[in-house]
Amino acid sequence: MKVNPKEFLMNDIRPAIEEDAKILSAIRLQIDGETENLDREKGEAYIDELGFKQLIKDDAESSNLFLVAEAHKRIVGFSRCERNKLKRFSHKAEFGVCVLKEYWGYGIGKNLLKESIHWADSNGIKKINLSVLETNDKAIKLYKKYGFEVEGILKKDRVLSDGNYYNTILMGRFNE
Known part of the structure; x- marks a missing residue:
C-alpha cells in the first residue's frame, strides 16, 4: 500500500501573537513572490515586523481574527477576517488567506477557512466576503463547498505577468 505523505502532515491553527x-513579514513577502493568485507582487505593500506587530495588536483590540497555521512547529500560512467598522456594514467581515506554496494541498487553507467561518458564526457576523482570481479553480471550489456564492465579477480587473487581463470573482457567504 502506497502512503500519501500529505496525510501525515500535522498542522495547527492558532491566533497570531506579536x-x-x-x-509573518518574511513569509508574506515569500508568498507574494510564489503566486499570482494574490493582489500583490513580491515587495508591494510590504509590511515589516513592526507593521505586523501593530496589525496583530489592532486586530486583537478590534475583534478581528488573525490566524496562523503551523506545520512542524513552523508558520506556513495565515489568514485574516477583518470586520467592517461602519455601523451599516458591521455585520460583515472580509476574509483573506495566504499559504506557502510548498504547503499547498495539505488542507491548511481549508482549515484556516473553517476556523474563520466558525469564528464569524460565533461572533454574530452574518456575512463573509472575499475575492479570488478567476483562474484559482481550487480556491473557488473550496469556497463554494463552504457556502460561498459568486456575487459578482470584476471584469479585466488585474493584469498578470503574461500581459493578459483577468477577472476577479467576488464571493460571499451569508449566515442567517
Whole structure:
C-alpha cells in the first residue's frame, strides 16, 4: 500500500501573537513572490515586523481574527477576517488567506477557512466576503463547498505577468 505523505502532515491553527510578526513579514513577502493568485507582487505593500506587530495588536483590540497555521512547529500560512467598522456594514467581515506554496494541498487553507467561518458564526457576523482570481479553480471550489456564492465579477480587473487581463470573482457567504 502506497502512503500519501500529505496525510501525515500535522498542522495547527492558532491566533497570531506579536512574537509572530518577524516571520509573518518574511513569509508574506515569500508568498507574494510564489503566486499570482494574490493582489500583490513580491515587495508591494510590504509590511515589516513592526507593521505586523501593530496589525496583530489592532486586530486583537478590534475583534478581528488573525490566524496562523503551523506545520512542524513552523508558520506556513495565515489568514485574516477583518470586520467592517461602519455601523451599516458591521455585520460583515472580509476574509483573506495566504499559504506557502510548498504547503499547498495539505488542507491548511481549508482549515484556516473553517476556523474563520466558525469564528464569524460565533461572533454574530452574518456575512463573509472575499475575492479570488478567476483562474484559482481550487480556491473557488473550496469556497463554494463552504457556502460561498459568486456575487459578482470584476471584469479585466488585474493584469498578470503574461500581459493578459483577468477577472476577479467576488464571493460571499451569508449566515442567517
